[in-house]
Amino acid sequence: MPDLRIGIDVGGTNTDAVVLGADGQVLAKAKRPTTPGVTDGLRAALDAVLDQVEDRAEVTRVMLGTTHATNAILERRGLGRVAVLRLGAPATTSVPPLSDWPADLREVVSAGEAIVPGGHYVDGREISPLDLDAVRRFMDGVQADAVAVTSVFSPADDGHERAVEALVRAEYGLPVSVSHEIGSLGLLERENATVLNAALYGVAAHVTDALVTALAERGLGARPYLAQNDGTLMTLEHAARLPVSTIGSGPANSLRGAAYLSGVSDAIVVDVGGTSTDLGVLAGGFPRESAAAVEIGGVLTNFRMPDILAIALGGGTVARSGGVGPDSVGYRIAREALVFGGTTATMTDAAVAAGRIPAGAEEWRERLKAALKATETGDMSEGIADILQRALSVADGMVADAVDRMSLGRSDRPLVAVGGGAFLLPDHIAGASTVIRPEHAEVANAVGAAIALASGRVDTILPAGDSRTEAIESVKEEARARAVAAGADPSGVEIVDLLEVPLSYLSEPAVRVHVKAAGPLAR
Numbered sequence: 001m002p003d004l005r006i007g008i009d010v011g012g013t014n015t016d017a018v019v020l021g022a023d024g025q026v027l028a029k030a031k032r033p034t035t036p037g038v039t040d041g042l043r044a045a046l047d048a049v050l051d052q053v054e055d056r057a058e059v060t061r062v063m064l065g066t067t068h069a070t071n072a073i074l075e076r077r078g079l080g081r082v083a084v085l086r087l088g089a090p091a092t093t094s095v096p097p098l099s100d101w102p103a104d105l106r107e108v109v110s111a112g113e114a115i116v117p118g119g120h121y122v123d124g125r126e127i128s129p130l131d132l133d134a135v136r137r138f139m140d141g142v143q144a145d146a147v148a149v150t151s152v153f154s155p156a157d158d159g160h161e162r163a164v165e166a167l168v169r170a171e172y173g174l175p176v177s178v179s180h181e182i183g184s185l186g187l188l189e190r191e192n193a194t195v196l197n198a199a200l201y202g203v204a205a206h207v208t209d210a211l212v213t214a215l216a217e218r219g220l221g222a223r224p225y226l227a228q229n230d231g232t233l234m235t236l237e238h239a240a241r242l243p244v245s246t247i248g249s250g251p252a253n254s255l256r257g258a259a260y261l262s263g264v265s266d267a268i269v270v271d272v273g274g275t276s277t278d279l280g281v282l283a284g285g286f287p288r289e290s291a292a293a294v295e296i297g298g299v300l301t302n303f304r305m306p307d308i309l310a311i312a313l314g315g316g317t318v319a320r321s322g323g324v325g326p327d328s329v330g331y332r333i334a335r336e337a338l339v340f341g342g343t344t345a346t347m348t349d350a351a352v353a354a355g356r357i358p359a360g361a362e363e364w365r366e367r368l369k370a371a372l373k374a375t376e377t378g379d380m381s382e383g384i385a386d387i388l389q390r391a392l393s394v395a396d397g398m399v400a401d402a403v404d405r406m407s408l409g410r411s412d413r414p415l416v417a418v419g420g421g422a423f424l425l426p427d428h429i430a431g432a433s434t435v436i437r438p439e440h441a442e443v444a445n446a447v448g449a450a451i452a453l454a455s456g457r458v459d460t461i462l463p464a465g466d467s468r469t470e471a472i473e474s475v476k477e478e479a480r481a482r483a484v485a486a487g488a489d490p491s492g493v494e495i496v497d498l499l500e501v502p503l504s505y506l507s508e509p510a511v512r513v514h515v516k517a518a519g520p521l522a523r
Contacts, residue, residue: 013274029201456482
């Protein structure tokens with residue numbers, strides 16, 4: 001039986017969907033406006049590609065990249081109340097949990113915070129014995145939907161976090177987010193990510209229920225997956241435990257899709273949407289990861305995210321006499337842009353005026369001419385034409401500057417242009433050796449979701465002595481096990497990234513080890 005895969009990516013303006021055959025060819029594709037409730041746009045895109053499939057029983061897997069988690073944090077909507085527990089007294093009391101959070105987000109999320117005895121030093125010694133009675137006293141005094149537990153240096157020793165997790169689940173029946181599964185070294189950023197993860201449990205349940213229901217309503221027995229922020233996938237069960245991992249999945253999907261469609265594994269990728277343009281770098285076919293802490297909704301976190309530069313430029317961005325945007329008509333472009341009979345000058349209109357027209361949309365030029373003619377009152381049409389010309393020049397400068405910032409001085413890499421607004425880009429961009437426009441580029445994000453692997457990663461500290469080699473092998477096995485838990489076929493999991501950094505100024509030599517394992521999805 002043919003093995004068909006459906007990839008869906010929910011963006012700020014459009015929701016894209018594709019069907020890939022067993023040979024990896026794009027068999028069907030669709031682009032539908034993202035609706036305010038998101039789910040309706042997802043269903044519309046899914047229906048559009050299913051209408052192009054002869055036998056729905058041949059669809060075995062559906063992969064979704066979604067903005068639900070990101071939107072929930074940015075809009076302070078749908079988040080759960082979290083009891084925040086830090087295991088680190090008396091060493092970490094000078095900076096309480098959530099101290100750097102925006103006041104409105106903290107008010108929505110926090111059900112209470114406490115620092116109790118526990119945690120470890122970097123060399124594995126206890127800061128103080130874990131006080132489970134203090135945990136009980138705190139839990140007895142809060143009303144929460146979930147619990148976030150962060151222990152000092154838990155990536156090196158997770159014993160205290162696991163003990164508290166077992167207690168809370170057994171005695172209070174609440175879901176628990178533990179930091180060693182989420183972030184890397186760096187207490188405050190890892191704690192922030194852990195709290196956000198706990199706050200997103202309800203959002204994750206809503207997304208997974210909506211996806212499962214949508215598939216059931218359409219008679220699909222396909223296994224669903226969610227996209228992660230590193231360009232890989234996870235099962236719904238895994239996503240329910242680590243929903244924060246879905247943040248940033250859209251840009252990662254675009255990068256992976258660009259690599260797949262272009263056949264280029266090292267390149268700059270420019271993904272032009274309706275509202276913004278995201279730039280990233282491919283290294284070995286995977287997104288280059290950010291080395292800096294990532295801010296989400298005003299909160300610093302330290303889990304792995306693609307190194308993305310976003311600029312306020314898209315097909316729906318408003319063109320003005322003074323420049324470009326930053327506001328956009330978004331999903332309303334189909335009725336507000338000049339090329340669609342509207343009255344708002346957008347960057348799509350500017351590109352069309354300059355002869356940059358996507359394949360199959362030659363009629364846009366005639367529509368633009370008609371729109372300009374309809375506005376003729378004295379020299380009005382000439383004025384709009386000038387605005388469009390200046391706006392495109394400004395936009396080209398914005399793109400060139402962004403490419404220069406992402407290339408880090410290298411000009412020998414090609415640039416892969418993807419996204420529904422990729423036609424806005426010129427054929428020659430300073431800082432790139434060439435501009436590649438692959439087939440199906442407008443749905444590269446959905447393609448990236450459909451072809452993704454499942455992965456697992458571990459970031460920890462190990463002794464640098466004679467036991468180092470054995471310890472690293474143990475970490476590799478743990479990374480492989482996490483990849484399998486995320487949905488990978490055990491027989492196909494490989495170590496795709498291994499980073500070892502010696503640590504200085506310790507009483508005993510130690511190294512920080514980061515391991516990532518990935519493999520094809522299990523059937």
